């Protein structure tokens with residue numbers, strides 16, 4: 001069994017989120033109490049082609065362990081080759097396979113959630129990867145199915161378990177649902193009940209209260225938090241505190257939140273690879289929008305972020321917002 005599930009531990013995962021859960025963001029989530037983290041997905045054959053940008057994406061520090069690297073693709077031998085390279089170079093604590101991404105560019109390659117239309121192919125990919133890296137645990141992340149008429153979470157769950165996956169994360173929505181509508185927690189509960197490997201539930205967990213409710217309803221071995229952590233990475237601290245003391249701590253002040261965002265930005269910009277490529281902050285706007293989304297007047301901030309080019313511009317946005325809301 002993966003060590004972070006042993007002795008009744010109930011790990012909170014930070015969900016993999018492309019272009020947002022970078023190494024610096026992950027570090028902050030770790031400090032706030034995220035137990036297990038996974039890099040955003042990277043294309044297996046691009047890893048084997050030595051794309052330096054992707055190798056930067058999967059980088060992590062020892063402090064962030066247990067860390068998984070998530071790969072996607074549809075060709076079992078390419079996936080196996082990428083997994084071997086990852087094992088040799090990074091020794092991640094696990095390699096996670098993405099069978100959930102709904103993006104067109106991924107579906108076109110017959111990867112991500114497209115694979116759910118062909119459960120036996122899912123099995124071949126898991127088998128190939130697990131056989132290629134016997135020293136590294138392999139896990140999978142799925143959605144419930146392609147659409148409401150093709151719900152395959154139970155079938156795929158059994159397949160990945162039989163082919164060597166050591167845990168399964170389920171985002172409780174179909175591909176067609178995208179990111180809206182309700183997550184199907186009853187189905188996640190059924191799969192968790194049937195499988196012997198740990199099932200990690202995912203979909204719309206927004207608060208410490210959600211965690212308690214969902215844990216009781218599903219008996220999942222752990223839960224995974226995505227978008228709620230983007231705008232409010234303190235959610236891990238809140239949940240941990242609530243599980244131990246039964247109360248949710250006071251949220252960080254507006255100044256504290258901006259301080260975190262400014263530190264985050266400076267740290268990212270100081271990373272050697274990024275510095276060579278990006279001389280200003282324009283490329284960071286999507287990340288900054290995500291980080292400020294849950295703040296008061298987030299639409300106004302979003303507008304102001306549209307004019308941010310240099311770090312001092314971001315400091316000005318922060319100062320104006322703090323003056324308005326931090327009394």
Ligand SMILES: Cc1cc2nc3c(=O)[nH]c(=O)nc-3n(C[C@H](O)[C@H](O)[C@H](O)COP(=O)(O)O)c2cc1C
Nearest residue numbers: 015016017018040041098171203204205225226227
């Ligand atoms: C911006 C963004 C990027 C995402 N990238 C990935 C990814 O790289 N790999 C993956 O398995 N899921 C990805 N997801 C899906 C999340 O991991 C998660 O399953 C989904 O957001 C549902 O959880 P939530 O309701 O807590 O956000 C992404 C989601 C978002 C919003």
